Amino acid sequence: MSKIPTFLFFFFFSSTISISLSSHPLDPLSPAEFTSVQTAVRSHYSNHTSVAFHYIGLKEPPKSAVLSWLHHHTPSSAAPPRRAFIIARVNHTTTHELTVDLTQSTILSDQLYTGSGYPLFTFEEQIAANALPLGHAPFLESLRRRGLHGAEILCQTYGIGWFGEQGKGCSRIVRVMCNYLDGTVNLFMRPVEGIAVTVDLDRMEIVGYRDRGIVPVPKADGTDYRGSKQRPPFGPGVNAINVVQPNGPSFEIDGHRIRWANWDFHLGFDMRAGPIISTASIFDVDKQTFRRVLYRGFLSELFVPYMDLTEEWYYRTFFDAGEFGYGLCTSSLLPGADCPDNAVFMEAYFPDKDGNPQQLPNAFCIFERYAGDVMWRHTEAATPVTEVRRDVSLVVRMVSTVGNYDYINDWEFKQSGSIKVTVGLTGLLEVRGADYTHKDQIHDESYGQILSENTIGSNHDHFLTYHLDLDVDGESNSFLKSKLKTVRVPNRTTSPRKSYWIKLGSEQVDLIFVNPNKKTMVGNPVGYRLIPGSVAGPLLSDDDYVQIRAAFTEYNVWVTPYNESEKWAGGVYVDRSRGDDTLATWSMKDREIEDRDIVVWYTLGFHHVPCQEDFPVMPTLSSGFELRPANFFERNPVLKAYIS
Amino acid sequence: MSKIPTFLFFFFFSSTISISLSSHPLDPLSPAEFTSVQTAVRSHYSNHTSVAFHYIGLKEPPKSAVLSWLHHHTPSSAAPPRRAFIIARVNHTTTHELTVDLTQSTILSDQLYTGSGYPLFTFEEQIAANALPLGHAPFLESLRRRGLHGAEILCQTYGIGWFGEQGKGCSRIVRVMCNYLDGTVNLFMRPVEGIAVTVDLDRMEIVGYRDRGIVPVPKADGTDYRGSKQRPPFGPGVNAINVVQPNGPSFEIDGHRIRWANWDFHLGFDMRAGPIISTASIFDVDKQTFRRVLYRGFLSELFVPYMDLTEEWYYRTFFDAGEFGYGLCTSSLLPGADCPDNAVFMEAYFPDKDGNPQQLPNAFCIFERYAGDVMWRHTEAATPVTEVRRDVSLVVRMVSTVGNYDYINDWEFKQSGSIKVTVGLTGLLEVRGADYTHKDQIHDESYGQILSENTIGSNHDHFLTYHLDLDVDGESNSFLKSKLKTVRVPNRTTSPRKSYWIKLGSEQVDLIFVNPNKKTMVGNPVGYRLIPGSVAGPLLSDDDYVQIRAAFTEYNVWVTPYNESEKWAGGVYVDRSRGDDTLATWSMKDREIEDRDIVVWYTLGFHHVPCQEDFPVMPTLSSGFELRPANFFERNPVLKAYIS
CATH class of the missing domain: 2.70.98.20 (Copper amine oxidase, catalytic domain)
Structure with missing residues (x-):
C-alpha cells in the first residue's frame, strides 16, 4: 500500500518530468507503464473486442542505445524511448504482437501472428479451466464412483505439447488434472488418476472427457508439511542462528x-x-x-x-x-x-x-x-x-x-x-x-x-x-573451447616423464x-x-x-x-x-x-x-x-x- | 599453555584410571600416549641407536571391537586396548614398523620393512635439508653469479618420485629448491631457477649439484599479499558481517x-x-x-x-x-x-x-x-x-x-x-x-x-x-551403479511419445x-x-x-x-x-x-x-x-x- 503515492506520482507526471537518476533503460515496466499499455490497447480496439494480455514486457531498446546512454548520460540526457512488447489474444481467436510507446501511450505496431504455438497461459484462464470439471456431470459421476467429495478437489492446467497433430488438432487445448485435499494441503501427493479432462481454452469448455478406471487416491496421512500440523516427536532441532551487520548492508x-x-x-x-x-x-x-x-x-x-x-x-x-x-x-x-x-x-x-x-x-x-x-x-x-x-x-x-x-x-x-x-x-x-x-x-x-x-x-x-x-x-x-591434451614424450632422452598435458584436444x-x-x-x-x-x-x-x-x-x-x-x-x-x-x-x-x-x-x-x-x-x-x-x-x- | 595441566594429569595417571566417558576407541593419540610410544621405543632400542619417528598414529582396533564397544558399552565396560602404529627410521638406514601397547608402554611388534618406497618426511629433516645449500660453496657461487643474497634465500624439500631407477638409484634422495624473499614474503612467486640440488636425507648431505644457467628471478613488486604491505587504492570493501547465536551453539x-x-x-x-x-x-x-x-x-x-x-x-x-x-x-x-x-x-x-x-x-x-x-x-x-x-x-x-x-x-x-x-x-x-x-x-x-x-x-x-x-x-x-537408459517406444499405437528413460545403461x-x-x-x-x-x-x-x-x-x-x-x-x-x-x-x-x-x-x-x-x-x-x-x-x- 505504501507504493500507491509513488504510483500516482508517476502516473500523473511521467510524461512531463525528466527521467530521474534512478531510472535505467532496462527497467521493467512500472505500474503506470502497464496502465499505459492497457490504455493504448483498449483505445486501439473497439469496446466490443475481447483482448487478453498473455505477455507484456519491456521492448528492449537497441543494445547500442542502452550502452550509449549508460556511458554518456548526464542527469538531463534523454533515455532511449520506453516501449513495451505485448502478446494478446483477440476475441479468443487470434494472437497479436503489439508494440506500444509507453510515454505517449500509443500503438506503434500490431501484427497478427500466424505461426504455430500459443503464448503463455494467463492465470485467469487457468483458474477458469480448473473450475470446469466441477461443473461437468461426468466428472461429478467419476468422483461419486470414487467416493470423493467435490469440495476437496483442486485442479490444475497442464499444457499438452505437440505430437505431430495438424490443423484443428492444434487448437489451444490443455489437460486439466485434479487432486484431492481432504485432510491435507499437499494436493500434489493426492492425484486423482484415470481421468483425462481436455479443455479448449479459447472456448473455455470441456472438449474431451475420459474416465479410464479407478486408481486409489494416495492417503492424506503423512503428507501435510505445515508446521502447525506436525505431531511429536519433533526434530531435528537447532538453536537460533542469525546474520548481523552492525553497520548495515554494504x-x-x-x-x-x-x-x-x-x-x-x-x-x-x-x-x-x-x-x-x-x-x-x-x-x-x-x-x-x-x-x-x-x-x-x-x-x-x-x-x-x-x-x-x-x-x-x-x-x-x-x-x-x-x-x-x-x-x-x-x-x-x-x-x-x-x-x-x-x-x-x-x-x-x-x-x-x-x-x-x-x-x-x-x-x-x-x-x-x-x-x-x-x-x-x-x-x-x-x-x-x-x-x-x-x-x-x-x-x-x-x-x-x-x-x-x-x-x-x-x-x-x-x-x-x-x-x-x-x-x-x-x-x-x-x-x-x-x-x-x-x-x-x-x-x-x-x-x-x-x-x-x-x-x-x-x-x-x-x-x-x-x-x-x-x-x-x-x-x-x-x-575458446580450449581442451587439455595429453602429450606423449617421444623418448626418454628428453625427460624421465612419458607424458604431460597441454591446453589444446x-x-x-x-x-x-x-x-x-x-x-x-x-x-x-x-x-x-x-x-x-x-x-x-x-x-x-x-x-x-x-x-x-x-x-x-x-x-x-x-x-x-x-x-x-x-x-x-x-x-x-x-x-x-x-x-x-x-x-x-x-x-x-x-x-x-x-x-x-x-x-x-x-x-x-x-x-x-x-x-x-x-x-x-x-x-x-x-x-x-x-x-x-x-x-x-x-x-x-x-x-x-x-x-x- | 592452558593445555599443560591436562597433559601432566594424563601423563601421571593414564595407566591407572579407568577410561573416562568422553573417550572413544578411535580417539587420536593423546600427548601422554605419544610419550608412551616414545618411552617404549627408546627402551626397546639401545641408547646409541638413532631412531627417527616418521609416523605415529592410532593402530585402529578391529572394527568389530569398536562397534561392539559403541553399541554395548556402559561407563565401566572396558574399551578395546589402545595401540599405536609407528614407522621409524633406525640409524638412518632401515625402516621399521612397530606396534606399541599404549597403556603398558610396551612394544608388541617390530618388523623391518624391506619393500620399495620410504615413509613421510619429518619436519626436522626437511629443515636440515633446506639449510644445506647455504653451506654449499657451489650454491653460494651460483647465488653470486645471479646477484642474489644468501640471507634472502629460503629452500624447500621436494620428493623426486620414481622413474624406473633400481638399486642405489633408489636411495632416500630429494631435491631442494630455493626461492627468494628480498622485499616480499611471497617466496613462491620468486623461484631461483636453473639450479638442482640433490640431497640424501639419510646421510643429510648434498649428493648432486647442477647449475644449468641463469633465469631471471621474478621481481618482488606486487607479490606481497600481507594486508600491512598494501598501498592505496584499496578495495573492494564491505561492511562487517557476523553470524550470531543468541542461545549459543547447538x-x-x-x-x-x-x-x-x-x-x-x-x-x-x-x-x-x-x-x-x-x-x-x-x-x-x-x-x-x-x-x-x-x-x-x-x-x-x-x-x-x-x-x-x-x-x-x-x-x-x-x-x-x-x-x-x-x-x-x-x-x-x-x-x-x-x-x-x-x-x-x-x-x-x-x-x-x-x-x-x-x-x-x-x-x-x-x-x-x-x-x-x-x-x-x-x-x-x-x-x-x-x-x-x-x-x-x-x-x-x-x-x-x-x-x-x-x-x-x-x-x-x-x-x-x-x-x-x-x-x-x-x-x-x-x-x-x-x-x-x-x-x-x-x-x-x-x-x-x-x-x-x-x-x-x-x-x-x-x-x-x-x-x-x-x-x-x-x-x-x-x-548399485544404476544407469539411466533411453527406452524407444516401439510404435505410436502405444503412446504418442517415442522415448523415455528408465533406471538401468x-x-x-x-x-x-x-x-x-x-x-x-x-x-x-x-x-x-x-x-x-x-x-x-x-x-x-x-x-x-x-x-x-x-x-x-x-x-x-x-x-x-x-x-x-x-x-x-x-x-x-x-x-x-x-x-x-x-x-x-x-x-x-x-x-x-x-x-x-x-x-x-x-x-x-x-x-x-x-x-x-x-x-x-x-x-x-x-x-x-x-x-x-x-x-x-x-x-x-x-x-x-x-x-x-
Missing part, C-alpha cells in the same frame, strides 16, 4: 540498479523469465574503472519432461517459462525464512489478463552472504605469516513455484569477479497414484519409484537454459569467453571462464516430438551471435510449439561467432530419480554454474579487499 | 565426539590424513533411534602432478598425504577469519621426529553454518500456504598448507542426512621463473601460462582421493550404496547416493611412471571390500614408491563386494590452468561431493525440523 539500491563492493548491475523482472541481470560491470581497483562483464543474463527456458507414458501423463513435458511464466509464478519470499535477517526485499509487477498491474510483494531479496568461507588465505610457516580474507558475496534471490516445484534462483556476485548462478529444487514431487503398496508388487514398468503406499514418484528431468549475453570488457568476444574441456581485442599487460586475452555445474544431457530420442520442441537441450553450451529477437530458447510461442523456432534451429544458420557480440546459452541439467526422502516435500537439491574471470584482471582482484 | 563436544542436531560422529586426527570422521550416525526421528552411515572417512591421498618437463620440474608429482603428511601440514586456524565468530576450535597433536608430542592449536574449527539457504519450502497458491525451513548445517574445518597450496577441508553435516565434503584450493601457485615478459615471446612449449613478467604458472592437477567406509544402516552394503550414472538386508516399508533398499562434484580424470599415459604410482586416480570411484590394511590409496610408503601397493593393485584381486562391508574411494579432481587472477595469491576455488540419503529414511527426515 549495498545501495537505486531504482533497479544495485551497487555493492566492486559490482554495479541492474535487476529487472519479466513475467516470462523472472529475474534479469543486466549491464553488470565490475570495478577494477588497479585500473580505477568499471569494466563490463554481462550485458544480460536470464533464464530463457525451463524444460521438465516426465518419463511416464501413462495416458494421463505422457504429454507432461513442461516448458515452465514459455507456458506458465517463470516470473508469473514468483512466490512472495517469507522474511526470515526464505532469506536471512539482513535481506532487503523488492517488489515486482506483472499484468493480469486485462492488463492491470498486479504487485508481487517480496519478489526478490537481496542480501550479503557470509557462509563462513574464505576468499583467499595462505600460511607461510617459514616467515611466518598467516593472511586470511573472509568471503562475503551478494545474493539476489527469487523463488518461482511452478505448480508443485519451487525453484530457488540465486544470482551471486563475488568480489573476486565471479558470478555464480545456483538453482535449488524443492517443493513437491509430481506423483502418480497407483495400485501398488509395496515394491514387490511392481512387475510392469512403473515409470518411477515407489515413495509411499499408492504413490509413484515419476522419473523426470529439469533442464534450465540460461541466456548469457557476456560482454567481456566490451561487446566483441570470442569463444581431448575430453577435458575448458570454456573461456575472451575479448580478442583486449590483452593483459603480459599479453593474455582478457576473458571469463564458464565453470559448469551438474551436467546432464537429454536422454530422449532426437526424433521424439518432445525432444524436437526442446532441441535446445541437445548441448549444454551453445554460442550464437547477439540477435535482439533470439531470447527464448524454445521459441516465443511454446505452448503446442513444433520446434521450428528454437536455439537449435537458429544455430543451423551457422553464423560467424568469432570476434563478435556473442551470447552463450548454458543448460543446467538434473535427472531426477525420486526417493522417499523427497516425500512429502523435497529437501532442496542445488546445482549451478559459475562465470569466473580468467585473465580478466592483471592479478587477483581481491588482494586489497577489506571489511570495515 | 552442538556438544565430548572429547572427540560431536553431537549436533540429528548427527553423532567422532572427529579424529592423523598426521598423514588430517581429519578423520568416524562412526557417524544419524538419529531417525520416526524410528527414534540412531542409524549408522559412515564408519570412517578421510583423505587417503592427494596427488598433484605438474605438467612441466623442465629438468628442475619434471619430477614434481607430489603425493601430499604420503610424502608430506596432510595432517602434519595443518595450519592453525585464524579465529574470525578462517572460521566465523560462532566457531569453536579444537587442537590436535603430532609427534616430532623424536616422538615428543607437539600441539597444533586451532587445528579444527567446528561451527554451525547458515548461509541464507533454504532446507525445503513450498508455496501453494490455491490453499494458500507458504512453509519454509532455514537450512542450518554443521561444518568441521581444517586447513592443510602443503608448501605453497592451502587446502580448506570442510566436512559438512546436514540435517537432511547429507554429508558434504568440500575442498577449497587457495594459497600460492607454484610458478616457474622464465625469460619471457610477454606472451608474444613464447614460441616453444612453456608448460603453463604467463601470469606476470618472468612468471609462468605451471599447468597441474589436484586429485584428492577419499576413503569412505560407508556402513549404510549396518556393515553389509552393496554398490547409458552414460548417465547414479551411484548408490545400499544395505540389501534393510528395506523401507514400501520395499526400497535403504541407501545413500554419492553425488560427484567436479570430475576430472587423469590425462597422463597409463605407462608413465608417475601414473603407475598414482594409478588410484584412474577411476573416480572404486569399491573394495573393507580391509584393515587398505588405508592409503598410493601405498603406505609413497616417497619413491613404485606403484606396487596402490588401490589399483589391490583391486586386481577382484574380490566380492556384494552384500559385504565395502569401502568406496572417491577421487575429486581439478585440472588447473592458472590465470592471472591466481597471482600473487589465489582466490579460493572449491569443489566437493555429497553423500545423500536415498530411501534411507521412510520420508523427508527434516519434515519436523525446528529452530528454537
Whole structure:
C-alpha cells in the first residue's frame, strides 16, 4: 500500500518530468507503464473486442542505445524511448504482437501472428479451466464412483505439447488434472488418476472427457508439511542462528540498479523469465574503472519432461517459462525464512489478463552472504605469516513455484569477479497414484519409484537454459573451447616423464569467453571462464516430438551471435510449439561467432530419480554454474579487499 | 599453555584410571600416549641407536571391537586396548614398523620393512635439508653469479618420485629448491631457477649439484599479499558481517565426539590424513533411534602432478598425504577469519621426529553454518500456504598448507542426512621463473601460462582421493551403479511419445550404496547416493611412471571390500614408491563386494590452468561431493525440523 503515492506520482507526471537518476533503460515496466499499455490497447480496439494480455514486457531498446546512454548520460540526457512488447489474444481467436510507446501511450505496431504455438497461459484462464470439471456431470459421476467429495478437489492446467497433430488438432487445448485435499494441503501427493479432462481454452469448455478406471487416491496421512500440523516427536532441532551487520548492508539500491563492493548491475523482472541481470560491470581497483562483464543474463527456458507414458501423463513435458511464466509464478519470499535477517526485499509487477498491474510483494531479496568461507588465505610457516580474507558475496534471490516445484534462483556476485548462478529444487514431487503398496508388487514398468503406499514418484528431468549475453570488457568476444591434451614424450632422452598435458584436444574441456581485442599487460586475452555445474544431457530420442520442441537441450553450451529477437530458447510461442523456432534451429544458420557480440546459452541439467526422502516435500537439491574471470584482471582482484 | 595441566594429569595417571566417558576407541593419540610410544621405543632400542619417528598414529582396533564397544558399552565396560602404529627410521638406514601397547608402554611388534618406497618426511629433516645449500660453496657461487643474497634465500624439500631407477638409484634422495624473499614474503612467486640440488636425507648431505644457467628471478613488486604491505587504492570493501547465536551453539563436544542436531560422529586426527570422521550416525526421528552411515572417512591421498618437463620440474608429482603428511601440514586456524565468530576450535597433536608430542592449536574449527539457504519450502497458491525451513548445517574445518597450496577441508553435516565434503584450493601457485615478459615471446612449449613478467604458472592437477567406509544402516552394503537408459517406444499405437528413460545403461550414472538386508516399508533398499562434484580424470599415459604410482586416480570411484590394511590409496610408503601397493593393485584381486562391508574411494579432481587472477595469491576455488540419503529414511527426515 505504501507504493500507491509513488504510483500516482508517476502516473500523473511521467510524461512531463525528466527521467530521474534512478531510472535505467532496462527497467521493467512500472505500474503506470502497464496502465499505459492497457490504455493504448483498449483505445486501439473497439469496446466490443475481447483482448487478453498473455505477455507484456519491456521492448528492449537497441543494445547500442542502452550502452550509449549508460556511458554518456548526464542527469538531463534523454533515455532511449520506453516501449513495451505485448502478446494478446483477440476475441479468443487470434494472437497479436503489439508494440506500444509507453510515454505517449500509443500503438506503434500490431501484427497478427500466424505461426504455430500459443503464448503463455494467463492465470485467469487457468483458474477458469480448473473450475470446469466441477461443473461437468461426468466428472461429478467419476468422483461419486470414487467416493470423493467435490469440495476437496483442486485442479490444475497442464499444457499438452505437440505430437505431430495438424490443423484443428492444434487448437489451444490443455489437460486439466485434479487432486484431492481432504485432510491435507499437499494436493500434489493426492492425484486423482484415470481421468483425462481436455479443455479448449479459447472456448473455455470441456472438449474431451475420459474416465479410464479407478486408481486409489494416495492417503492424506503423512503428507501435510505445515508446521502447525506436525505431531511429536519433533526434530531435528537447532538453536537460533542469525546474520548481523552492525553497520548495515554494504549495498545501495537505486531504482533497479544495485551497487555493492566492486559490482554495479541492474535487476529487472519479466513475467516470462523472472529475474534479469543486466549491464553488470565490475570495478577494477588497479585500473580505477568499471569494466563490463554481462550485458544480460536470464533464464530463457525451463524444460521438465516426465518419463511416464501413462495416458494421463505422457504429454507432461513442461516448458515452465514459455507456458506458465517463470516470473508469473514468483512466490512472495517469507522474511526470515526464505532469506536471512539482513535481506532487503523488492517488489515486482506483472499484468493480469486485462492488463492491470498486479504487485508481487517480496519478489526478490537481496542480501550479503557470509557462509563462513574464505576468499583467499595462505600460511607461510617459514616467515611466518598467516593472511586470511573472509568471503562475503551478494545474493539476489527469487523463488518461482511452478505448480508443485519451487525453484530457488540465486544470482551471486563475488568480489573476486565471479558470478555464480545456483538453482535449488524443492517443493513437491509430481506423483502418480497407483495400485501398488509395496515394491514387490511392481512387475510392469512403473515409470518411477515407489515413495509411499499408492504413490509413484515419476522419473523426470529439469533442464534450465540460461541466456548469457557476456560482454567481456566490451561487446566483441570470442569463444575458446580450449581442451587439455595429453602429450606423449617421444623418448626418454628428453625427460624421465612419458607424458604431460597441454591446453589444446581431448575430453577435458575448458570454456573461456575472451575479448580478442583486449590483452593483459603480459599479453593474455582478457576473458571469463564458464565453470559448469551438474551436467546432464537429454536422454530422449532426437526424433521424439518432445525432444524436437526442446532441441535446445541437445548441448549444454551453445554460442550464437547477439540477435535482439533470439531470447527464448524454445521459441516465443511454446505452448503446442513444433520446434521450428528454437536455439537449435537458429544455430543451423551457422553464423560467424568469432570476434563478435556473442551470447552463450548454458543448460543446467538434473535427472531426477525420486526417493522417499523427497516425500512429502523435497529437501532442496542445488546445482549451478559459475562465470569466473580468467585473465580478466592483471592479478587477483581481491588482494586489497577489506571489511570495515 | 592452558593445555599443560591436562597433559601432566594424563601423563601421571593414564595407566591407572579407568577410561573416562568422553573417550572413544578411535580417539587420536593423546600427548601422554605419544610419550608412551616414545618411552617404549627408546627402551626397546639401545641408547646409541638413532631412531627417527616418521609416523605415529592410532593402530585402529578391529572394527568389530569398536562397534561392539559403541553399541554395548556402559561407563565401566572396558574399551578395546589402545595401540599405536609407528614407522621409524633406525640409524638412518632401515625402516621399521612397530606396534606399541599404549597403556603398558610396551612394544608388541617390530618388523623391518624391506619393500620399495620410504615413509613421510619429518619436519626436522626437511629443515636440515633446506639449510644445506647455504653451506654449499657451489650454491653460494651460483647465488653470486645471479646477484642474489644468501640471507634472502629460503629452500624447500621436494620428493623426486620414481622413474624406473633400481638399486642405489633408489636411495632416500630429494631435491631442494630455493626461492627468494628480498622485499616480499611471497617466496613462491620468486623461484631461483636453473639450479638442482640433490640431497640424501639419510646421510643429510648434498649428493648432486647442477647449475644449468641463469633465469631471471621474478621481481618482488606486487607479490606481497600481507594486508600491512598494501598501498592505496584499496578495495573492494564491505561492511562487517557476523553470524550470531543468541542461545549459543547447538552442538556438544565430548572429547572427540560431536553431537549436533540429528548427527553423532567422532572427529579424529592423523598426521598423514588430517581429519578423520568416524562412526557417524544419524538419529531417525520416526524410528527414534540412531542409524549408522559412515564408519570412517578421510583423505587417503592427494596427488598433484605438474605438467612441466623442465629438468628442475619434471619430477614434481607430489603425493601430499604420503610424502608430506596432510595432517602434519595443518595450519592453525585464524579465529574470525578462517572460521566465523560462532566457531569453536579444537587442537590436535603430532609427534616430532623424536616422538615428543607437539600441539597444533586451532587445528579444527567446528561451527554451525547458515548461509541464507533454504532446507525445503513450498508455496501453494490455491490453499494458500507458504512453509519454509532455514537450512542450518554443521561444518568441521581444517586447513592443510602443503608448501605453497592451502587446502580448506570442510566436512559438512546436514540435517537432511547429507554429508558434504568440500575442498577449497587457495594459497600460492607454484610458478616457474622464465625469460619471457610477454606472451608474444613464447614460441616453444612453456608448460603453463604467463601470469606476470618472468612468471609462468605451471599447468597441474589436484586429485584428492577419499576413503569412505560407508556402513549404510549396518556393515553389509552393496554398490548399485544404476544407469539411466533411453527406452524407444516401439510404435505410436502405444503412446504418442517415442522415448523415455528408465533406471538401468547409458552414460548417465547414479551411484548408490545400499544395505540389501534393510528395506523401507514400501520395499526400497535403504541407501545413500554419492553425488560427484567436479570430475576430472587423469590425462597422463597409463605407462608413465608417475601414473603407475598414482594409478588410484584412474577411476573416480572404486569399491573394495573393507580391509584393515587398505588405508592409503598410493601405498603406505609413497616417497619413491613404485606403484606396487596402490588401490589399483589391490583391486586386481577382484574380490566380492556384494552384500559385504565395502569401502568406496572417491577421487575429486581439478585440472588447473592458472590465470592471472591466481597471482600473487589465489582466490579460493572449491569443489566437493555429497553423500545423500536415498530411501534411507521412510520420508523427508527434516519434515519436523525446528529452530528454537
